[in-house]
Amino acid sequence: MASEGLTDFFQLCLSGFAVGCIYAIVALGFVIIYKAxxxxxxxxxxxxxxxxxxxxxxxxxxxIPVIWAFLLTFVTxxxxxxxxEEIFLRPMVGEPIFSVIMITVGLSVLLKGIxxxxxxYMIKKFPDFVxxxxxxxxGIVISPLHLITIIVTAILIVVFAVFFKFSKIGIxxxxxxxxxxxxxxxxxxVRKMFGLSWSISAVVACIGGIxxxxxxxxxxxxxxxGIKVFPAVVLGGMDSIVGAILGGIIIGLVENIAGGYIDxxxxxxxxxxxxxxxxxxxxxxxxxxLFGKEEIERV
Amino acid sequence: MRSxxxxxxxxxxxxxxxxxxxxxxxxxxxLSLIIYVLIADKYFIYLINLAAIATIGSLGLNLLTxxxxxxxxxxxxxxxxxxxxxxxxxxxxxFPFFLALPVAGAITTFAGLLVGIPSLRLKGLYxAITTFAxxxxxxxxxxxxxxxxxxxxxxxxxxxxxxxxxFDTDRGFFFIVFPVTAFAIIxxxxxxxxxxxxxxxxxxxxxxxxQTIGVNLLWYKLSSFAVSSFYAGxxxxxxxxxxxxxxxxxxxxxxxxxxLAMIIVGxxxxxxxxxxxxxxxxxxxxxxKFLPDLLRGSCPVIVERFADINLILYGLIIILFILKExxxxxxxxxxxxxxxxxxxxxx
Numbered sequence: 001m002a003s004e005g006l007t008d009f010f011q012l013c014l015s016g017f018a019v020g021c022i023y024a025i026v027a028l029g030f031v032i033i034y035k036a037x038x039x040x041x042x043x044x045x046x047x048x049x050x051x052x053x054x055x056x057x058x059x060x061x062x063x064i065p066v067i068w069a070f071l072l073t074f075v076t077x078x079x080x081x082x083x084x085e086e087i088f089l090r091p092m093v094g095e096p097i098f099s100v101i102m103i104t105v106g107l108s109v110l111l112k113g114i115x116x117x118x119x120x121y122m123i124k125k126f127p128d129f130v131x132x133x134x135x136x137x138x139g140i141v142i143s144p145l146h147l148i149t150i151i152v153t154a155i156l157i158v159v160f161a162v163f164f165k166f167s168k169i170g171i172x173x174x175x176x177x178x179x180x181x182x183x184x185x186x187x188x189x190v191r192k193m194f195g196l197s198w199s200i201s202a203v204v205a206c207i208g209g210i211x212x213x214x215x216x217x218x219x220x221x222x223x224x225x226g227i228k229v230f231p232a233v234v235l236g237g238m239d240s241i242v243g244a245i246l247g248g249i250i251i252g253l254v255e256n257i258a259g260g261y262i263d264x265x266x267x268x269x270x271x272x273x274x275x276x277x278x279x280x281x282x283x284x285x286x287x288x289x290l291f292g293k294e295e296i297e298r299v
Numbered sequence: 300m301r302s303x304x305x306x307x308x309x310x311x312x313x314x315x316x317x318x319x320x321x322x323x324x325x326x327x328x329x330l331s332l333i334i335y336v337l338i339a340d341k342y343f344i345y346l347i348n349l350a351a352i353a354t355i356g357s358l359g360l361n362l363l364t365x366x367x368x369x370x371x372x373x374x375x376x377x378x379x380x381x382x383x384x385x386x387x388x389x390x391x392x393x394f395p396f397f398l399a400l401p402v403a404g405a406i407t408t409f410a411g412l413l414v415g416i417p418s419l420r421l422k423g424l425y426x427a428i429t430t431f432a433x434x435x436x437x438x439x440x441x442x443x444x445x446x447x448x449x450x451x452x453x454x455x456x457x458x459x460x461x462x463x464x465x466f467d468t469d470r471g472f473f474f475i476v477f478p479v480t481a482f483a484i485i486x487x488x489x490x491x492x493x494x495x496x497x498x499x500x501x502x503x504x505x506x507x508x509x510q511t512i513g514v515n516l517l518w519y520k521l522s523s524f525a526v527s528s529f530y531a532g533x534x535x536x537x538x539x540x541x542x543x544x545x546x547x548x549x550x551x552x553x554x555x556x557x558x559l560a561m562i563i564v565g566x567x568x569x570x571x572x573x574x575x576x577x578x579x580x581x582x583x584x585x586x587x588k589f590l591p592d593l594l595r596g597s598c599p600v601i602v603e604r605f606a607d608i609n610l611i612l613y614g615l616i617i618i619l620f621i622l623k624e625x626x627x628x629x630x631x632x633x634x635x636x637x638x639x640x641x642x643x644x645x646x
Contacts, residue, residue, distance in 0.1 A: 101427050107614060113608065113610030230428055276436050280432055283428070287421055
């Protein structure tokens with residue numbers, strides 16, 4: 001009986017971990033933009049859904065081979081990210097924070113409308129990339145898709161760690177994040193880095209979107225996950241990449257465990273809301289998150 | 300012709316109705332509005348009523364966001380609390396309307412104070428996220444707490460009844476909502492030109508400087524949240540009694556965005572701007588509905604995908620106003636006024 005309870009617990013943890021990995025990926029996109037350009041992007045969820053729909057367009061509607069379709073999707077979303085930055089966010093550099101936030105809120109509504117207009121509200125499904133037979137290990141069951149999600153997240157983390165640590169562009173982006181004036185003096189094009197961080201973020205969001213919609217369904221309302229990632233970003237600290245990843249995973253775990261144990265007692269509804277309760281708690285106690293820079297002035 | 304603003308005293312400078320001409324104009328406007336409502340089609344009265352309710356809500360949001368500088372992306376949450384409180388009080392507890400309305404406002408004020416407490420520590424982005432989460436939680440609670448709110452199927456709200464008189468028609472309701480809105484506008488105007496308003500504006504511009512010159516941040520930030528949520532609660536309650544049906548779908552995230560769009564379009568930090576913005580955002584979808592008729596049905600897309608086109612339009616309007624006309628309709632209005640006043644000697 002006790003071991004059964006333990007297996008249940010691990011099961012909940014594992015699926016929570018997989019969902020948390022998706023949160024982590026989307027949160028990574030948030031942090032890349034925030035770190036480089038100081039914009040908190042309320043449209044990240046829509047960017048994610050848009051990426052997934054573009055991938056769907058290439059694979060299912062245009063019948064392009066999967067590998068090429070993925071490449072095309074990444075190029076397209078990168079371009080979209082760059083264009084959004086160029087048109088909407090570039091003029092807002094140095095404007096009050098309210099205007100910047102409202103631009104991204106407006107952007108999220110705008111993208112939502114465009115997605116709904118282009119693809120409608122029918123539930124869509126990605127073709128199965130892998131078999132759906134769950135793998136079983138010592139009594140704990142995991143679906144191959146969840147496994148792939150975890151692996152992709154791990155790969156992304158490594159790629160970004162290497163990118164930011166060793167590549168010239170990555171170092172330039174870190175320089176811009178740390179001091180814009182100094183990096184301008186060092187000959188880094190801050191404008192290019194801004195555009196680049198938006199396109200990288202869009203691609204990352206798109207990967208998250210594809211993973212999420214393969215596990216569940218593809219629907220305009222998927223962009224809701226973008227909202228659920230706020231708690232992850234705030235928990236980890238808004239300008240910390242490590243924080244984003246850990247925050248995403250923690251939120252996924254907490255949400256799933258709370259859903260698994262509290263939902264049956266109170267009759268549902270806890271799972272969706274846990275993340276936000278956690279969010280409010282963090283904001284009250286430690287607003288700069290686990291790894292964020294502590295620069296909030298208290299008045 | 301007026302050659303400029305010459306004020307001899309401070310009292311003259313902060314007067315609400317500056318000149319006799321404006322007094323006459325506003326009197327004529329109110330008179331013609333009432334006459335219009337007495338003869339107009341039901342549909343137009345419906346729009347006027349909705350705009351009046353939205354005016355109250357956007358005034359509240361503007362007091363908080365436009366004047367005090369505390370960003371709220373969860374205003375629909377306050378509207379929902381007001382609407383549900385009033386609905387539950389009248390239908391389940393047997394409160395009369397004229398009692399339920401202020402009580403609903405008071406309950407929403409309490410919620411506003413709760414949300415306001417974090418604002419003492421957080422500002423800007425963090426406050427935006429907090430209010431955002433608040434709006435989401437309220438919507439979710441309304442959706443799941445079946446025994447109180449009847450969940451996603453929504454609840455029926457009794458119509459307004461005062462002293463045995465039924466105000467369940469559009470025309471009848473106008474005579475309820477109009478005085479309330481007028482009072483809300485005058486009250487907001489008076490708040491802004493007196494001590495609290497000046498303190499709020501000081502907090503918006505530089506909170507540390509405000510504190511240095513003796514503005515009590517705790518008190519004025521909380522009072523701003525309280526007044527703002529009271530306005531939202533009243534707007535929500537009126538909305539509930541007007542539609543006689545509410546569901547969590549009426550208070551989704553998009554509604555918060557819509558209210559933010561109102562104050563951005565109308566003009567941040569302007570009472571008149573909130574009125575302009577509310578009218579604009581209520582009329583916009585209706586005008587859009589007429590477009591296909593004008594185009595003789597050559598645009599079936601607009602009819603089929605009305606909701607999506609609406610979303611795109613909202614997004615574009617918010618973005619365009621912030622980028623191109625940050626002062627909003629109120630800014631355009633004052634520009635035009637100044638232009639005509641000085642015409643033809645514009646300089």
